[in-house]
Amino acid sequence: MCAKVLLIDDDVDFRVAVKSLLEGHGYTVLEAASGHEGLQKVVEHKPDAILLDIMMETTTEGYGVTHSLKCRDEFAEYRNTPIFMISSITENPDERFPMAAEVEMIRPDGYLTKPLDIPELLRVLEKTGGATKGAVV
Amino acid sequence: MSHSAPAPMVVVIDDDYAMRLSCAKILTKMALRAEVFEDGARGLNGVATTKPDMVIVDLKMPGISGMEVISRVHEIDPQIVIVVITGYATIDTAVQAMKCGAYDFLPKPFSPDELRLIVNRGLERRRLALESQRHEIEQTMLKRRFVTFVSHQLRTPLAAVHQYLDVLKHLDQTGDGAARRQEWLGRCLTRIEELQELIADWLTLARVEGGSLFNERIKVDLNQIIAGILKSYEPTAAAENVSLEACLPDEGLFVPGDRNCLSVLFDNLITNGIKYNKPGGKVTISGSQSRGEVVVAVADTGIGIPEKYRPFLFEEFFRAKDDGAKRTAGTGLGLHICKRIVSEMGGTIDVESQAGAGSTFRVRLPAWREPDIVGSQKDAGQQANIDCR
Numbered sequence: 001m002c003a004k005v006l007l008i009d010d011d012v013d014f015r016v017a018v019k020s021l022l023e024g025h026g027y028t029v030l031e032a033a034s035g036h037e038g039l040q041k042v043v044e045h046k047p048d049a050i051l052l053d054i055m056m057e058t059t060t061e062g063y064g065v066t067h068s069l070k071c072r073d074e075f076a077e078y079r080n081t082p083i084f085m086i087s088s089i090t091e092n093p094d095e096r097f098p099m100a101a102e103v104e105m106i107r108p109d110g111y112l113t114k115p116l117d118i119p120e121l122l123r124v125l126e127k128t129g130g131a132t133k134g135a136v137v
Numbered sequence: 138m139s140h141s142a143p144a145p146m147v148v149v150i151d152d153d154y155a156m157r158l159s160c161a162k163i164l165t166k167m168a169l170r171a172e173v174f175e176d177g178a179r180g181l182n183g184v185a186t187t188k189p190d191m192v193i194v195d196l197k198m199p200g201i202s203g204m205e206v207i208s209r210v211h212e213i214d215p216q217i218v219i220v221v222i223t224g225y226a227t228i229d230t231a232v233q234a235m236k237c238g239a240y241d242f243l244p245k246p247f248s249p250d251e252l253r254l255i256v257n258r259g260l261e262r263r264r265l266a267l268e269s270q271r272h273e274i275e276q277t278m279l280k281r282r283f284v285t286f287v288s289h290q291l292r293t294p295l296a297a298v299h300q301y302l303d304v305l306k307h308l309d310q311t312g313d314g315a316a317r318r319q320e321w322l323g324r325c326l327t328r329i330e331e332l333q334e335l336i337a338d339w340l341t342l343a344r345v346e347g348g349s350l351f352n353e354r355i356k357v358d359l360n361q362i363i364a365g366i367l368k369s370y371e372p373t374a375a376a377e378n379v380s381l382e383a384c385l386p387d388e389g390l391f392v393p394g395d396r397n398c399l400s401v402l403f404d405n406l407i408t409n410g411i412k413y414n415k416p417g418g419k420v421t422i423s424g425s426q427s428r429g430e431v432v433v434a435v436a437d438t439g440i441g442i443p444e445k446y447r448p449f450l451f452e453e454f455f456r457a458k459d460d461g462a463k464r465t466a467g468t469g470l471g472l473h474i475c476k477r478i479v480s481e482m483g484g485t486i487d488v489e490s491q492a493g494a495g496s497t498f499r500v501r502l503p504a505w506r507e508p509d510i511v512g513s514q515k516d517a518g519q520q521a522n523i524d525c526r
Binding site (some may be wrong): 016017018024115116 | 282285286288289292293295296297298299300301303304307308317321324328
């Protein structure tokens with residue numbers, strides 16, 4: 001048993017690469033190609049961490065997902081699931097979507113930049129419980 | 138002005154009681170809001186709290202001078218229109234006040250009409266200034282959104298390629314995976330090709346927008362252009378099992394335009410017809426000329442465009458979702474470029490489509506007119522003979 005990571009991104013190639021990487025490090029990786037599909041997968045699979053693209057069908061789709069998970073009652077169970085938002089835009093995401101800086105409800109637990117820095121990604125996931133968490137339970 | 142907006146606010150600063158009073162009376166009768174103050178210090182306080190559209194200030198006052206009031210008002214809001222009242226109608230003081238940023242001056246004594254005239258003119262100027270400021274902000278926001286979007290479009294494929302290579306490098310230490318490596322490298326190449334296509338399209342768009350593709354308006358035969366494009370796409374179409382058919386008038390279809398632009402236009406439409414087709418499908422290009430207008434229709438028997446997407450079809454970066462069908466590569470710029478080219482040439486483009494049954498893109502362009510000296514006997518109303526090949 002390994003920790004489960006849900007990867008929500010509309011770029012299939014990015015998903016393929018990151019999935020292989022994380023599986024190589026003992027994680028179970030679930031994929032979703034949209035925010036909507038992502039929310040469904042959260043309920044179905046109860047992931048331990050979520051990697052979430054910001055700009056998908058709309059420019060701020062990822063923030064909508066974060067808001068749902070952090071605030072909506074039907075997702076209350078997953079309120080503490082760590083969310084890491086990812087984007088290929090390198091500028092501070094809070095600057096790109098200034099609302100996020102002030103609106104607590106849509107704040108993720110962290111931001112990562114695409115392409116993901118492999119050691120950093122592994123470190124971040126390790127901190128949230130890591131691949132061994134599932135094995136302990 | 139919309140009825141919900143409050144009436145413009147005018148602040149009058151003058152140490153002369155009668156002057157303050159009469160200005161306020163006249164301004165109120167003009168359906169404006171007015172506040173009056175008896176000296177510079179109180180006036181500036183008033184300006185800071187009431188945020189007026191206009192300030193009328195006497196230059197000669199005890200305490201803070203009128204000149205200083207002008208510059209301090211503009212520190213509060215540089216768009217506030219200031220009119221100065223000059224006791225001694227010397228050109229010098231007026232000029233000096235204008236240099237400090239005043240909009241106009243009223244020499245004492247002035248009539249109610251003169252006051253009304255100058256107030257109306259000043260408020261109009263304020264309205265225009267605010268409007269252009271708003272417009273500027275809107276433009277900046279649009280531009281910023283566009284830059285963010287384009288950089289996202291450029292960075293996403295690069296990030297995917299980068300991630301593939303990085304993960305390959307990382308995982309290869311653990312051995313095996315030759316097949317995966319081959320597959321991923323193939324994907325990298327595809328993403329890079331798509332990125333190159335995007336950059337090429339983007340450049341074309343920039344040139345179309347800059348007008349540099351329209352330097353020439355020469356007599357161009359669309360038959361020739363379309364025939365050339367069809368020939369170059371024969372192998373692609375054959376590979377997709379799509380047949381190409383032209384139905385163009387023998388005597389040619391002449392429009393005034395730029396050869397490159399027209400090539401880009403029909404290239405995009407014909408490629409789309411092939412790309413979004415079904416195996417065994419057909420792309421038919423037909424053309425005709427009547428009443429000074431050339432009409433070319435590019436019809437395919439492909440997957441069609443769901444109605445909900447049609448209004449956005451010609452917008453930049455718009456891509457209809459395939460709804461489960463195969464993912465087709467594309468930049469989302471092709472039809473936008475087509476639209477820009479057609480409208481630059483004074484024509485129109487529209488689409489008829491039935492989801493699942495195909496789409497027809499119809500381009501209408503002004504026909505070539507022979508210069509008057511030659512005479513236009515061949516031109517008007519002559520319906521072209523159509524020969525289907």
